[in-house]
Amino acid sequence: MGEGAALLLVGHGSRSQDGVDEYWELARLVSASLPGTDVGGGFIELAAPDLDTAVDRLVGRGAASVVATPVVLLAAGHLKNDGPAALHRARHRHPGVRFRYARDLGVHPLVLSTACDRARAALAPEATGGSADGVAGGQEAVVLVGRGSSDPDANSDLFKVARLVSDTGPAPIVEAAFVSLAAPGVTAALDRCLRLGATHVAVVPYFLFTGILVDRIGTQAAEWSAANPGVRVTVGGHLGPDERIVRLLGERYREAVDGDVRMNCDLCVYRQALPGHEHRVGVPVGDGHIHL
Numbered sequence: 001m002g003e004g005a006a007l008l009l010v011g012h013g014s015r016s017q018d019g020v021d022e023y024w025e026l027a028r029l030v031s032a033s034l035p036g037t038d039v040g041g042g043f044i045e046l047a048a049p050d051l052d053t054a055v056d057r058l059v060g061r062g063a064a065s066v067v068a069t070p071v072v073l074l075a076a077g078h079l080k081n082d083g084p085a086a087l088h089r090a091r092h093r094h095p096g097v098r099f100r101y102a103r104d105l106g107v108h109p110l111v112l113s114t115a116c117d118r119a120r121a122a123l124a125p126e127a128t129g130g131s132a133d134g135v136a137g138g139q140e141a142v143v144l145v146g147r148g149s150s151d152p153d154a155n156s157d158l159f160k161v162a163r164l165v166s167d168t169g170p171a172p173i174v175e176a177a178f179v180s181l182a183a184p185g186v187t188a189a190l191d192r193c194l195r196l197g198a199t200h201v202a203v204v205p206y207f208l209f210t211g212i213l214v215d216r217i218g219t220q221a222a223e224w225s226a227a228n229p230g231v232r233v234t235v236g237g238h239l240g241p242d243e244r245i246v247r248l249l250g251e252r253y254r255e256a257v258d259g260d261v262r263m264n265c266d267l268c269v270y271r272q273a274l275p276g277h278e279h280r281v282g283v284p285v286g287d288g289h290i291h292l
Helices: 017-033 051-060 077-093 109-123 152-168 186-195 212-227 243-258
Strands: 005-011 039-043 065-070 098-101 139-146 173-178 198-205 232-235
Touching: 005 017, 005 051, 005 077, 005 243, 017 039, 017 243, 039 051, 051 065, 051 077, 065 077, 065 243, 077 098, 098 243, 109 139, 109 152, 109 198, 109 232, 109 243, 139 152, 139 186, 152 173, 173 186, 186 198, 186 212, 198 212, 212 232
Parallel strands: 005 039, 005 065, 065 098, 139 173, 139 198, 198 232
Antiparallel strands: none
């Protein structure tokens, strides 16, 4: 299955070397899970190699078919615009090579399972870090913190994730929050947990890799905890290069090789007049010539 199709892992990129290192560890695990498949990696921004260079390297190694698979939790502007634009450029540089674009990781049971495990670990009695002293028992809550986006479709998906995580039972209260670009922020979500009676809140970064924003989440949680000593706050781990993420990336790759993948753009702001974003309908994106 998928014989002959190279896999390009499309990363966002980070200014954090630790975050970039985690990406490459994930790439190594994906490569090990797909013996016989040439696996390459590149970034949209902030890290090297860029996507154009990564594509050229795969083609230079003999790839006649490339499946670009986004290492992205929720589809926002970079996935909807920058990824397809990079493939458009690649088709012009390499007209004899077939390029396909896989789906983002999205709202999937394997991702939800990983997030739930991070929340349960942060709520465990032995969990430490950013917590108030002398608070035990009581009501537990989870705050899932995403990156935040100007894309309302991606932001709304995090609330869907929070609802589905709440159904698995790591805590009776599960709130969604964003560390940038969108509301509610971390502090607002923690305030809501307090009003709902929470005495122990696990703040879980809904990120694949560490970085500046993950560090900022921990700082904001610790500052809120210091100002609210009646609530114990523990900061959980981000998702990281988990085996379940590796499996899902393999599924997305095989789906693109064997099926007809259509990126969900029912709520893309440049196609639909969403409230507050009507002015963005029809606005060119990427290089203005995007073809999936």
